[in-house]
Structure formats: structure tokens, C-alpha cells
Amino acid sequence: xxxxxxxxxxxxxxxxxxxxxxxxxxxxxxxxxxxxxxxxxxxxxxxxxxxxxxxxxxxxxxxxxxxxxxxxxxxxxxxxxxxxxxxxxxxxxxxxxxxxxxxxxxxxxxxxxxxxxxxxxxxxxxxxxxxxxxxxxxxxxxxxxxxxxxxxxxxxxxxxxxxxxxxxxxxxxxxxxxxxxxxxxxxxxxxxxxxxxxxxxxxxxxxxxxxxxxxxxxxxxxxxxxxxxxxxxxxxxxxxxxxxxxxxxxxxxxxxxxxxxxxxxxxxxxxxxxxxxxxxxxxxxxxxxxxxxxxxxxxxxxxxxxxxxxxxxxxxxxxxxxxxxxxxxxxxxxxxxxxxxxxxxxxxxxxxxxxxxxxxxxxxxxxxxxxxxxxxxxxxxxxxxxxxxxxxxxxxxxxxxxxxxxxxxxxxxxxxxxxxxxxxxxxxxxxxxxxxxxxxxxxxxxxxxxxxxxxxxxxxxxxxxxxxxxxxxxxxxxxxxxxxxxxxxxxxxxxxxxxxxxxxxxxxxxxxxxxxxxxxxxxxxxxxxxxxxxxxxxxxxxxxxxxxxxxxxxxxxxxxxxxxxxxxxxxxxxxxxxxxxxxxxxxxxxxxx
Numbered sequence: 001x002x003x004x005x006x007x008x009x010x011x012x013x014x015x016x017x018x019x020x021x022x023x024x025x026x027x028x029x030x031x032x033x034x035x036x037x038x039x040x041x042x043x044x045x046x047x048x049x050x051x052x053x054x055x056x057x058x059x060x061x062x063x064x065x066x067x068x069x070x071x072x073x074x075x076x077x078x079x080x081x082x083x084x085x086x087x088x089x090x091x092x093x094x095x096x097x098x099x100x101x102x103x104x105x106x107x108x109x110x111x112x113x114x115x116x117x118x119x120x121x122x123x124x125x126x127x128x129x130x131x132x133x134x135x136x137x138x139x140x141x142x143x144x145x146x147x148x149x150x151x152x153x154x155x156x157x158x159x160x161x162x163x164x165x166x167x168x169x170x171x172x173x174x175x176x177x178x179x180x181x182x183x184x185x186x187x188x189x190x191x192x193x194x195x196x197x198x199x200x201x202x203x204x205x206x207x208x209x210x211x212x213x214x215x216x217x218x219x220x221x222x223x224x225x226x227x228x229x230x231x232x233x234x235x236x237x238x239x240x241x242x243x244x245x246x247x248x249x250x251x252x253x254x255x256x257x258x259x260x261x262x263x264x265x266x267x268x269x270x271x272x273x274x275x276x277x278x279x280x281x282x283x284x285x286x287x288x289x290x291x292x293x294x295x296x297x298x299x300x301x302x303x304x305x306x307x308x309x310x311x312x313x314x315x316x317x318x319x320x321x322x323x324x325x326x327x328x329x330x331x332x333x334x335x336x337x338x339x340x341x342x343x344x345x346x347x348x349x350x351x352x353x354x355x356x357x358x359x360x361x362x363x364x365x366x367x368x369x370x371x372x373x374x375x376x377x378x379x380x381x382x383x384x385x386x387x388x389x390x391x392x393x394x395x396x397x398x399x400x401x402x403x404x405x406x407x408x409x410x411x412x413x414x415x416x417x418x419x420x421x422x423x424x425x426x427x428x429x430x431x432x433x434x435x436x437x438x439x440x441x442x443x444x445x446x447x448x449x450x451x452x453x454x455x456x457x458x459x460x461x462x463x464x465x466x467x468x469x470x471x472x473x474x475x476x477x478x479x480x481x482x483x484x485x486x487x488x489x490x491x492x493x494x495x496x497x498x499x500x501x502x503x504x505x506x507x508x509x510x511x512x513x514x515x516x517x518x519x520x521x522x523x524x525x526x527x528x529x530x531x532x533x534x535x536x537x538x539x540x541x542x543x544x545x546x547x548x549x550x551x552x553x554x555x556x557x558x559x560x561x562x563x564x565x566x567x568x569x570x571x572x573x574x575x576x577x578x579x580x581x582x583x584x585x586x587x588x589x590x591x592x593x
Contacts, residue, residue: 012282020131026132035120037271038113116146116147120143137180148175164206207229217244242263243259324362379430416452439451450523452516453523458530484533509546510534510547534546
């Protein structure tokens with residue numbers, strides 16, 4: 001946690017995987033550099049031009065330093081609003097004057113000036129596909145809004161303090177564009193150093209929420225003049241996501257300070273257009289890679305529910321589950337994912353993870369809905385599915401890379417978590433037993449063991465590798481957090497509330513840890529309790545405490561509780577409590593980490 005990204009990874013690849021893996025989890029911070037190729041002037045350039053116009057009206061020269069001329073002439077720093085009022089007396093006249101800076105003439109339109117650029121269109125595509133929902137910009141122009149609207153999304157625009165106060169929750173809008181310095185048709189826009197030094201408290205509160213809850217991609221922003229925006233970034237102390245800072249050249253002192261403060265990853269770019277076009281292309285490539293048609297998932301899930309509800313459809317149910325399982329088995333073959341003689345690179349690791357996730361989508365949906373709705377007579381299907389996917393043919397000879405061999409179990413890890421979380425959510429403990437206790441795994445040496453003793457987060461992805469997964473660089477339990485994020489959307493139809501999903505995820509992991517320790521002690525005489533995100537949450541004791549909640553619920557149910565009735569922990573409250581005490585001691589001993 002907290003290490004620098006792996007030196008073999010192209011920062012652009014890391015960024016694309018982060019945006020793809022954390023869909024909607026990154027916000028953009030755009031400066032004037034994003035609109036530069038459109039021929040849009042910066043706010044300060046407009047001020048200087050307005051000063052020149054004012055000097056011309058007064059019949060005096062102001063070159064070579066319009067700012068100094070204005071200060072000497074009027075005894076104060078240049079003020080955008082006063083300049084406009086001095087040059088145009090009515091609102092209509094002011095609007096007409098400003099339009100010339102931001103809206104294209106017919107000649108400019110023919111030259112593709114003052115219209116959305118490749119960068120704006122790429123950003124709009126990321127918004128339309130749900131990868132970006134929040135855009136913070138210092139720009140006055142409306143090119144971002146225009147591009148997003150052209151992509152079929154109506155953005156909620158915040159260009160004033162009152163709009164910041166009245167906006168709906170961020171989760172309820174497909175796209176919000178926060179124009180921290182205002183809109184060009186509003187004379188209240190911020191331009192001068194005094195104006196840029198402090199924001200209204202309502203705008204500050206909105207920025208605090210965004211910078212706390214979202215990762216950040218910075219492009220076209222120098223940070224030199226925007227004191228209040230810099231202050232907002234420095235108020236955010238969390239490191240949930242990596243900050244990526246795209247720059248054309250060397251950063252100024254203020255930007256360097258923010259990069260250091262945020263532990264940001266710098267990406268050298270030629271311009272904003274190529275940067276965002278490249279990012280959009282890479283994210284879309286990841287999205288399209290090996291993904292089954294969405295209709296296939298919906299049809300498979302609909303058929304599963306139909307067959308589950310009709311006892312006369314057991315054969316059809318069996319054939320559906322096992323045929324999709326077989327497709328997954330073939331799709332994840334050693335031919336498709338070689339382990340012998342395959343050199344390890346982090347880019348290839350991320351590529352394989354993405355392909356595995358796409359290939360498992362249909363079977364994941366079947367297991368999630370099957371374990372949620374299925375009865376005891378269906379349990380054998382979930383067990384057989386997990387065993388088939390996990391037990392590939394053994395490697396007979398040759399050298400292999402251990403990390404590739406371990407990663408071959410990633411589909412099984414996804415399926416085990418999907419089925420287990422669903423069983424916990426529906427409180428179908430027989431289904432939980434069918435996924436955690438009954439599946440058997442055959443090791444390369446031919447020995448057999450319980451599947452969960454072979455398939456758990458750090459048996460699949462080593463800790464030092466997991467720390468470098470996009471967005472996981474500073475996590476206590478990066479693989480667990482990765483799975484939490486990656487499985488969220490699959491559960492949304494059954495668990496629409498984030499709090500319900502989080503509770504079920506944490507409870508499953510806590511139970512899985514206890515059951516793992518129980519089985520391992522019986523099979524090997526040793527006790528190992530793999531930890532997940534529930535551990536540090538329980539240690540911190542801030543809000544929900546997954547360990548304490550599980551212990552309280554099991555003890556309240558007593559020896560007749562459903563877990564013991566299903567045979568977990570040998571049906572013994574004492575056995576459960578002994579394992580629970582050891583788990584609590586281990587969690588406490590870590591300190592945390």
C-alpha cells in the first residue's frame with residue numbers, strides 16, 4: 001500500500017484500467033488547456049483584450065502591459081465585471097460582446113474553431129458509457145456541455161453558488177459539470193487573483209464531496225492562479241483512488257506541490273485531444289473485450305428463474321447451468337491463458353484479469369440468481385459449476401510462471417464470491433454450504449482439498465501485485481476491495497442499496513474466513529483465517545462492525561440457528577465461538593497493518 005506504480009506499466013494503461021475498473025469512480029478536473037485547440041481564449045486573455053478595447057475607446061495606448069496601464073489609470077486591479085460594464089451598458093450588449101470570444105463565427109466554424117474538440121467528444125463518450133459522471137472545470141466556455149448533450153446526455157450544470165446548493169445528489173445525475181469560475185454569459189465569473197483566492201462555502205462543500213468520493217484526472221490545468229481550487233484539493237486527505245495528472249511539459253511549483261500531496265501519477269501528453277482520445281479508446285477496448293452480448297446475460301437469467309420456479313424443468317435447468325459452465329471452462333483454457341513459458345508483465349496480468357471478468361459474466365449471473373432463489377434440490381448445480389471451473393487439467397511437464405498458475409483461479413474466485421454473497425443476502429444457508437464447504441479442488445499433485453482452501457484472494461493474486469492494481473495502491477486489503485467494486489453491478493438488481501450490498505459482502509467474507517479456518521484445521525491441523533475488508537472495518541470500529549454484528553446475530557439465534565442447522569462448525573456454538581475468538585485476536589494483533 002502506498003508504493004509507486006509498477007515501473008513496467010505504461011501510466012496510460014494504468015489510467016485506462018482504473019477508469020474501466022472503477023466505473024463512474026473518477027472525476028475530471030479540466031483547465032483551459034482542454035479548450036486551447038478550439039481557439040477559446042483563457043479568462044485572463046479576455047481581461048487583457050477588454051483592457052485594450054477600453055484603452056482604444058479612451059484614445060490612449062496601453063501596450064506593452066495592459067494590466068499595469070489599467071492599474072495606473074484606475075488605481076485598482078483589473079476587474080472583469082467593471083470592464084464589461086464600462087464597455088457595454090446593457091446585459092444584451094454584454095452578452096453580445098462575450099459571444100465573440102466563445103461562440104464561432106461562420107468562418108471560425110468552417111475552421112472547426114470554438115466548437116467541441118476531439119477531447120470534448122472523447123470525454124462525452126466516456127460520460128455516455130457511464131465511465132465518467134463528474135466534471136470540474138475552470139473554463140467559461142460551453143464546449144463540454146455541448147459535446148455531452150450531443151452524446152445524448154443532459155448534464156446538470158453548476159455555474160454559480162446557488163446552483164451548487166440546489167443540485168440533486170451526485171448519485172442521481174448521469175453527469176454534472178461544475179464550472180467553478182462561472183459561465184461566460186454570467187458577469188460574476190472569476191478571473192482576478194482576488195476572485196480566485198476564495199470560493200463561496202456552498203461551492204467549497206460541493207468540491208469537498210467530489211474530491212473525497214471520486215478519483216481525479218487532471219488535464220489542461222496549471223494550478224498557478226486558482227488558489228481556492230488548490231485549497232479544496234489540499235483539504236482532501238483520503239487516498240481512495242490514484243490521482244492522474246496529465247501535463248504537456250514541466251509542472252509549476254504549485255502543481256508540483258499538489259502532485260506530491262496527492263501522490264499523483266504524472267502522465268506526459270502531447271495535447272488534450274490525443275490524451276482523451278487515447279483514454280477513451282483504451283477504456284472502450286477493455287469494455288468490448290470478450291464481453292458477452294448483454295442480451296445473452298438477460299436471457300440466461302430469465303431462463304434460470306423460469307426453470308427454478310418449475311420443478312418439471314430440472315433437466316432444462318441443469319442443461320442451462322452446465323452448458324454455460326462448459327463455455328466458461330473452454331473459454332479459460334490453457335490455450336487461451338497459457339501458463340507455461342509465459343513471461344510475467346503487469347500489463348498482461350491486467351489484460352487477463354479483464355478477460356476473465358468478461359468471460360465469467362453469464363455464469364456469475366446464473367450463480368447469483370441461482371443461489372438467491374434456488375432451493376435445496378438445486379444445490380448440487382452450484383457445487384458442480386464451481387468444481388468444473390476450478391479443476392482444469394494438471395500441468396504434466398515444463399516450466400510455468402507461478403503467478404499465471406495462481407491467476408488461473410481468478411474465475412473461480414469471482415464465482416465463489418458471487419454465489420456466497422448471494423447466499424448470504426437471501427439467507428439460504430444450504431446454498432452457502434454448497435459453495436463454501438462441498439466443492440472439492442484437485443491440486444496439481446493429485447491431492448484433493450476443499451475448494452475454499454485453494455481459492456481465496458491472496459492465493460490468486462499476491463499481495464505485492466495486488467497493491468498495484470489500478471485504484472488499489474493504498475488499500476489495506478486490495479484484492480478484497482477490488483472484488484467488492486467489480487461485483488457491485490452484478491448485484492444491483494437484487495441489492496439496489498449500496499449499504500445492503502456492503503453488509504452482505506462483509507458478512508460473507510467474515511463467514512468465509514471462519515469456515516476456511518474450520519476446514520483447514522480439520523484437513524491439515526493448522527488454522528489460517530484469510531482476511532478481507534471486513535477486518536480493518538471491524539478494527540476501526542467506525543460505523544458498522546462486521547465481526548461484532550455477525551457474532552451478535554449468531555449468538556442471538558443460539559444452537560438452533562440456521563448456520564448450525566446446516567452443519568456449519570459441526571453444529572456447535574462452542575466451535576463457532578472458538579474460531580471467532582481467534583479471528584478477533586488476529587484482527588486486533590495487526591494494529592491495523
